[in-house]
Amino acid sequence: MSYYMLRANVISKKTQSVVASASYRSGMSLYSERDQEIKNFRTRGVAPVSFILSPDHAPKWTHDREKLWNEVEKKEKAWNAQLAREILIALPLELDHDQQNKLVKTFVQTNFVDEGMVADVAIHRDKEHNPHAHVLLTVRPFNKDGSWGEKKRRAYERDENGEIKRTEYGKKIFQTVNSTDWNHRETLVKWRLAYADMMNDAFLENDIQQKVSALSFEDQGLEKIAEVRLERNEYQFVKRLEAQGKEATTFYHQLNQQIRKTNEQITKLNSKIISLAAHQSTPSVEKILHEETSLVMSQLEPEYQKSIQFLQGRLKQEVTFGNVRQHLDGLYRWRERTAEPNEAKMTVTHSLLDAANKAYHGQNKEFLQLQGFSMNNFYEQFIPRLETYEEAEHEREKSTKTQDMLIEHTERVYNVFSLVTHRTFNQIYPDIPEKFKWNDRVLLIKNELLGALKENKIDQLIHPEEVSDVLSIAEIYKLLEKSDSISNTIRIQSLTRNKLGIEKDALIKNRRELDKIYHLSIKLNTMQQLLVQSSRKAELVNKQLEGLLHKLFYDEKDSVLTRLDSMPLQVKADILRFYKDELKKGYVPSLRTCVRFAKDHEAKRNIQQQVYEKNESSPFFKRLSTTQKDITHFIGGRASGELLEQLIHQSSSTQSSKQVDQTPLKMRRKTKDQRIRQQLDLEVDL
Template identity: 35%
Template structure:
């Protein structure tokens, strides 16, 4: 059976240049009017054999490759417009170069140019054993006068019982059935040419399964995987050692080739008593079946674009966990934080302008404290509003880009989740409802070891890996500490900006005063957000401490004090008495601050060292207040002033008895 290869892809405007694509495939130097650059990819060792075929109604200028694809890019103006369809196909190496060329021209004329497309053919023979052709096809039909026609038109059509305007294609070039017919026609033409030349061989456009053959197809490697395999193979040849595949699908193909050779040998020997083809089908490699789940899936253009984006961001092969991590990074990572910070900045400036406007209505001189000159208030306000609108427009664009990438990553995550479920179902027949993470790690265990993980161990195995990942993430206590420290730093920043604004107003430097006012609004909003985030964490922290100290911590409100008590408890240093623990923690911080006090005074100290010292002083201050509160509470209990006991005495005297 001869080798048959025929694939198709769409080149769109957002990711491709039709001129650049034509230059690369033809080996010519072509000027692109779209970006003003000349596309030249250097001379090939073997010059491509190029031809352009045109429909009868197309103008003669389409035979000029440079003008053809520049005109295509002029006609296709939308950002995501389809510029060209590329067909890549293998040429039978059993045929001569002339026969290969004539076969290709006949096929393209009958299926493409006679149907209204311009076909730009480039035959590549760089490698003797791999003659192949690239065919670039126009996507837009021609009118009778030689001008470009429309791809689609809108018609009235009933949809779910309602008449709606729908857009339909004016050609069948994008139909799946058309692509299948092209593949069949190419296979038929190859077989006709082989028969004419007396070559006893045939090809088929159908899969082995449809042909009724008990053979397994190879998995097509991605470009990077293929190049890596070739690099390893060449190294093995140079070192005179046996070549062994290194990538997952490279190993799959090696196993498939081994299995196919065994099937061929059995077919020749016809030893049905040793093993039947039916038995072989039952014993087909699970690994091959796993690979087929992905390789047999027909990916849409949207699927491919989304997968490419995730692969580029992760710089790795995409599976469920990679897609999950990329989605989480887009949803919660630095880009999202940058967007949130910009939203806060814009909101802060809007709040400042609103306050300044209200102040101006009451007393014009009041706008001074916001950094406005009363005599030029209206003009300043217009300029600030214009500036905000520009920032909002840029933010809107950034949010849209972020949302598009997030939707693509979620689409890939859903796609990979479906693959994982199918792979898991191939390995296990279970009624237990596992999470997708559980299924993924079970499948990965098989891919890594070649063994099926016992079902009773799946969840423990998955949880052990996830726990290792969680260890790298900040705990609730660490998150609480980070938020608390952020609030402390923001309070310092607010104090500094308040001082800077006052100094600027004294010197009538309104620009600096305005910027300080804006930062004050921004820091206040950020502080408010952090304080809201802190509430839930503090509740969890307090609940944990109450199990240890009972109700002795009800009066403690300082977050850092609660954190210090929790840390002492976790280290097993707690005495179970709040006042004693507070006393010991306070003494430790008191000693630390005493030892580090020169740091605060030294000019050579870094800003980080100074902030750390001041933060430590703040913790010590909170501990001192909490210690005073604890001692005061103990004194109340000692002298019978416990509110609980007092309430009980009232009830005893009948003051709170039910009627």
Template identity: 30%
Template structure:
């Protein structure tokens, strides 16, 4: 997901700074205004006439809709030499939106956020620079009473301090607080993102600073109209140069971050599946793909899907000129995408035809073709057959690593899918068998089945065999991990697949092996305060808010708890169990929020999690819990006892067999 530009600045227009609201309003609106106090005319000619609106609460007097009278009344009312006259907010509009959409967004935001709170908003939209659409809104600082008269900014309150009566001034509104400013900034991001999503754009903005979002890149600065004008005239601008330098630096940081992420995926997949053969890895991957757990989209296909979703929404909207403009634009961009894809493919094939005429291009995938071309260009040399084979192997290795990384994050879900699919296949097979009267004890009955049904039954048997092999591989994966965790515990071989997952996910969660002595006093990873914050963030990420809001809470969570593994289902299950152990301490409200998160089934988990441009995350079905609601550590303790019992029984039986064999050998002698 790309990030549109976020700019939201705030300033106070005050008499102390020798400022004047009539001059400020005239400059921003482009209107000729008379300052009644000095009889001066204020006018500033603008290249493009601003779009202006005055928005006011219902209880404000009618004269506020006259710009000249509004700000002259403000100047008359404020008597003090250092009076705060008005507040001005300057906001960058998303240039992805049309002019009409930008205007609608600005009006809706000002009405809902400022006017509903009691302020009069004098809005001016500037488009002098098409690359920098923005709006200014001047806001009244003094509130209006319900009868339309001016209210007080402050009230006097008497209070006793150290036995002495003192008079304290208290603001009648919270408009000057830092918390309110932060609320406005957050609301702008939410309103803008809602409009971007509604109109089919994947771009999003955030009110959070790079530091708050845990991002090391440097923020660019607001360039402004003058700097852009200087650039167009061929002059140098310090502000634009600063941004160019920062963009270059940020490009390096992003490339390093991507390399680090790829390295982490490689290390993790190697750690967990290094004992599997290439054939076994391929088996896992193909089985997962058949269950639609992993889907990989290229950038062009991702954008095409976005356009299709936007088009489907528009087709059901009311007919209008704007609707058909957007549909036409979608059609044009889709054609551009198709042309780009065709050009890339044709160019790559021509490249191979010229430099690799003996290569069997019809047998290659699109990814393989592109990779050969890019490797040849980047290395600036012809590749040998051995080099090409190496390129293909590396391409497959990277894809397998990505797919297995997703698999390792969704082990329980993957196993559950396999088990359910095996049951489904068995039902289909049995239905066909009964329908055709086939009895495998009597081979002659097989001829009763039609060729179509017989092929279908053979296909189902093969499918079941493949999925059982995948379950065996998952069981083997757990065995390898448990062998490392508990090298001296023979009972581990007697655990069920689900029980093995419990032990592995406990180790992943705590970062250390859970030993028998831990069961009497189980460890706690997160404090009560941590659990409160994490649960609330997960809850907000799961509400029906705009996707941008969900992503903001996701970023806040990962900023405070960078090691929290949102995309790891086992880790999330473990967090659920830990919270339930301390349910009384956490409180019913947060526990209800926690349960609501884990009761939600995944929607488009796979497709979105594999998208290169997506920041979405996996939601989880209910964690593993027995019907009696036992504590997680009680589950492990019971599993150990049961596994050890089975191991002792097998040992006893084996010893009994050995003694019997010895006696038999003695009798034979």
């Protein structure tokens, strides 16, 4: 398993030769003009991989290692001058040599060379378990003409008229400042974070389930003590004794053993603290829940009270948030799987019968045959089918009226218990972000957490500071559930339509069994009608995904968010899916890494679509438009690899290990307005 390491130190003329340092790291013999001797070191078992990267405006001789570092030593006149900066980075064991080389080159080019430094890189692999790279960097910039620049410059103080201030003796007043920020502590922190991000990007690109962080345990929010890194000799000594089945007694090894034991004790102590907190909060949860229920119930209008009484009689048990939600889900499933298909079927049947009647009077024999009618026996076929339609429509209207009444009552009761749940949860966790206080997508998880507190289920309890992450994951999960459901529905409907179309073509070809053709025509057109309805639902879900992505990546540029909006539903869902999975691990991924994940999945869909189209050869399938053919794998359209690459390139690569609520003020106001509407009207997103 890989570990993260990036160290930086400065090579000073006071104690070191930068030519010797370059010779040792590259494995090359180099002549030092300052010492007038050849610098050469022992031959390594594995030859280093070495190369030099330079800015475009740097002179060509910077690619000559010997000349480069001799020129540096000649330019730096002071006896204690800084000659070079060395960056030492550990390379991930999970990557192969080519992948490691690519990681090093990308990191060095982006963070050092593009900023104006010449980088002399040497990758060492003497030890299989310890691949690492040495990066020697120039500390003096180059001018545009290829000459050496200055490390420091004078910043003159000026008065209100822009004139340079002078001392009483006429000397100009100035401050000496660095010409670059390469020596700043903040820059080193930026390099450390950037290398961790690039390591994680490399893991993602190569399907490696691994994650590193440049942050300390404390900054990551982990209650752990860091172990001491052993020096090379001590590490090797400990490993030799372990191989012999013995325990090393060196100071730092024993200290690490004690740290491991302490971390185990911290974990056990945290578990007890959670249990105690839950036990102490249980009475208050029940009390607050009772108070909020009484308050809301006392202010209900008569129709809401009537709905509660009705549902109590129907459920024959105490009405709670859980059983109301379950009952409502059942009613929604009935509406989606039975009511909507029946309504579409009746609409299609009515339209088909009307069109057939007009075709008969217009003597359109071909149309009649396509719909399962004949000119000679038209009314013998038409009248029984019309009567069957009218009977079915009457039964449908009666059944729909009853179910709509049940849904209306259940929705009212659910709205009431939703409001109680929100108010109770917001009292217990008053510090949650505003965007979650009245967010109906997190209602189920809120109810589960309240139940865990009431029943003191220790394994389900969470720290208050984790509530925001848990709710964020729940919100994404809810939207993904919607997205996946509508995508699967559309895919099944599309395949079913294709199958029905092929069957109808076969029957029409034989020009027999007009009754079967009629019923197949109704089924085929009903499925097409349902596809249209499902596509409209998908558009609504797509808008909801779009809104959530804007909230999660609010700090991206407007141009990036606009391009993100143009992505189809499944790409947005994949971005959120990766974001959710990373958040569960304790990380907040950048948009760039999320899009890379989505790009891989879009590529897989392309391959599946190619196989699908290759296997489909029926005339019906060939008559379909490109959009209709694509819908089986690309719900909401395709996203080309070029578009996704542009989005990856434009998006930010910043990543933190702990989510911080920095919601813009205008978004908070919008959420507050929504909360007020819900309090007054008992609205809920169903």
